[in-house]
Amino acid sequence: MVEDILKALSIGIITFYLLKLLSFLLQPYTSPLRDVPGPPSSSWFLGNINNIHNSQPAVLQEAWTDKYGKTIHYKGWFNRDRLYTLDTRALGHILNHSNDYFKPELARHTLSSILGEGLVVAEGKQHRRQRKVMNPAFGPTQIRDLTDIFVDKAVQLRDVWNRMIPEDNQPARIEVLKGLSKMTLDVIGLAGFNHQFHSLESDGSDDELGKALRVMLRSTSGWNVWLPALAYFFPPLRLLSHMSDGAHARKVMTRIGLELVREKKIQIAKAALEASKDGAQERLHGRDLLTLLVKANMASDITDSQRLSDENVLAQVPTFLVAGYETTSVATTWCLFSLSQALDAQQKLREELMTMSTDTPSVDDLTALPYLDAVIRETLRLHPPIHTSIRVAEKDDVIPLDTLYVDAKGRTHDYVRVTKGTIIDVPIVALNRSKELWGDDAHEFKPERWESVPAAVHAVPGIWSNTMAFLGGQHACIGYRFALNEMKALLFVLIRAFEFQLAVPPAKITSSVRTMIQRPVVCDEVEKHSQLPMLVKRYVGS
Numbered sequence: 384m385v386e387d388i389l390k391a392l393s394i395g396i397i398t399f400y401l402l403k404l405l406s407f408l409l410q411p412y413t414s415p416l417r418d419v420p421g422p423p424s425s426s427w428f429l430g431n432i433n434n435i436h437n438s439q440p441a442v443l444q445e446a447w448t449d450k451y452g453k454t455i456h457y458k459g460w461f462n463r464d465r466l467y468t469l470d471t472r473a474l475g476h477i478l479n480h481s482n483d484y485f486k487p488e489l490a491r492h493t494l495s496s497i498l499g500e501g502l503v504v505a506e507g508k509q510h511r512r513q514r515k516v517m518n519p520a521f522g523p524t525q526i527r528d529l530t531d532i533f534v535d536k537a538v539q540l541r542d543v544w545n546r547m548i549p550e551d552n553q554p555a556r557i558e559v560l561k562g563l564s565k566m567t568l569d570v571i572g573l574a575g576f577n578h579q580f581h582s583l584e585s586d587g588s589d590d591e592l593g594k595a596l597r598v599m600l601r602s603t604s605g606w607n608v609w610l611p612a613l614a615y616f617f618p619p620l621r622l623l624s625h626m627s628d629g630a631h632a633r634k635v636m637t638r639i640g641l642e643l644v645r646e647k648k649i650q651i652a653k654a655a656l657e658a659s660k661d662g663a664q665e666r667l668h669g670r671d672l673l674t675l676l677v678k679a680n681m682a683s684d685i686t687d688s689q690r691l692s693d694e695n696v697l698a699q700v701p702t703f704l705v706a707g708y709e710t711t712s713v714a715t716t717w718c719l720f721s722l723s724q725a726l727d728a729q730q731k732l733r734e735e736l737m738t739m740s741t742d743t744p745s746v747d748d749l750t751a752l753p754y755l756d757a758v759i760r761e762t763l764r765l766h767p768p769i770h771t772s773i774r775v776a777e778k779d780d781v782i783p784l785d786t787l788y789v790d791a792k793g794r795t796h797d798y799v800r801v802t803k804g805t806i807i808d809v810p811i812v813a814l815n816r817s818k819e820l821w822g823d824d825a826h827e828f829k830p831e832r833w834e835s836v837p838a839a840v841h842a843v844p845g846i847w848s849n850t851m852a853f854l855g856g857q858h859a860c861i862g863y864r865f866a867l868n869e870m871k872a873l874l875f876v877l878i879r880a881f882e883f884q885l886a887v888p889p890a891k892i893t894s895s896v897r898t899m900i901q902r903p904v905v906c907d908e909v910e911k912h913s914q915l916p917m918l919v920k921r922y923v924g925s
């Protein structure tokens with residue numbers, strides 16, 4: 384009898400999984416996307432994935448949309464249909480219905496094995512809860528309070544580069560990405576947790592948290608992401624992934640993160656106690672993101688059900704580090720690249736910055752510089768560090784379109800239908816460079832375009848400046864004000880101090896492929912990974 388039940392149960396389970404596998408493999412024949420125009424597949428196993436991975440971000444997709452229209456489908460793994468659209472209405476729908484469109488589970492699993500269940504990984508109710516408690520720490524007033532950290536660290540970087548230039552001011556060859564990365568790491572350490580990485584002074588090689596971060600970042604690229612991905616499908620492999628360097632680094636980060644969170648809690652409780660004794664205002668002046676987050680989470684005006692668990696608070700430590708440091712250094716590096724290709728713009732910017740009589744500007748000084756603002760907007764439009772995002776439909780849905788398409792059977796549609804499980808690309812760089820939106824010069828660096836932008840770009844569903852650089856909707860970048868102020872401080876200090884030229888012919892600079900972040904690479908030195916060698920000399924006036 385028991386044997387029969389076990390047998391029936393096994394057959395049931397096997398049938399269930401076989402049916403699931405069959406429906407997975409049959410998706411190309413059943414998907415409503417099959418009649419949407421799109422390129423032919425290159426292989427049954429990889430679909431068009433390899434073509435995409437072997438080309439510069441969005442270049443291939445741009446050729447497809449030129450040929451087949453704004454809304455297309457292409458083939459993913461096992462030839463499964465994926466949706467790709469530049470239609471701003473469709474993208475607005477996807478980004479603003481974050482309960483119906485999540486990050487794919489595999490991506491979240493891989494990310495959570497590195498970052499924990501922080502804001503980047505959380506979805507649905509959990510995401511809303513985390514975001515609500517975290518939003519105040521990233522408000523305009525709070526970021527304004529961090530400006531002196533941005534400026535001090537920019538000045539420190541300036542002094543490091545200054546020492547590399549000979550006295551006779553012959554241009555020094557400086558790999559600017561390295562210095563900018565050290566600067567942004569020091570900034571996120573101080574502004575994020577009041578932690579000193581000291582990477583600009585001593586390479587930070589002795590700092591335990593810095594070491595752990597470097598290992599964790601290595602584990603987010605190349606072959607290292609395959610182990611957590613495989614462990615997702617074959618759970619026994621999770622034992623192996625627990626023994627990896629990345630897992631060890633995560634343990635270190637958890638331990639240090641716990642100490643930081645505990646420290647902040649004690650400080651906050653102490654400040655509250657002192658205030659209750661003498662009725663004075665709370666005296667805690669911690670302005671770093673983690674203090675503000677812990678404080679918001681302990682506040683009496685939120686209910687227990689809205690409070691984050693210690694584990695969720697802790698997960699924000701690697702989340703801030705990973706989300707906030709490389710994105711900003713890469714964006715500033717692309718800005719220096721663009722300014723080295725547009726020397727008139729570099730000089731115009733310098734002249735504007737020189738009108739300020741201070742070396743250490745306040746946030747109001749930085750905000751009062753329109754050309755600086757335009758240069759940053761143009762950089763993030765043309766070189767958004769994150770080039771594409773990705774979502775999966777959590778339910779069958781009908782996505783409205785602004786631009787109609789004609790399907791393979793000659794029928795016209797003003798919507799596209801997706802079924803649960805369909806993967807959708809969210810094009811960031813492709814939309815930022817769309818000629819239809821920005822005009823024929825969309826691929827050129829022209830800060831002047833921000834004096835009057837085309838009306839069409841108002842339809843872009845991005846949170847900032849009619850671009851997708853920081854995405855839009857409920858998952859839009861929480862740190863965008865932080866990043867913009869940091870970039871402004873860096874450019875203010877560096878462009879006033881130095882003149883920048885490329886140290887290699889511009890045609891040799893390309894963008895990394897197969898990486899989530901678009902990093903500059905010298906095409907015949909790929910073994911050195913990302914870098915931007917520049918010739919830097921002091922600006923001595925004209």
Ligand code: HEM
Pocket residue numbers: 502503504514702703706707708710711714767768769772773851852853854857858859860861862863865866
């Ligand atoms: C130029 C610099 C930056 C760029 C271009 C950038 C871009 C982005 C983008 C595109 C996303 C959405 C990712 C997705 O959902 O697929 C995002 C999310 C996020 N960013 Fe940034 N970011 C930058 C700087 C920062 C900084 C400085 C911080 C923190 C100090 C930060 C923290 C975050 C967090 C926590 C999220 C997840 C938000 C959520 O899902 O609710 N970012 N960022």
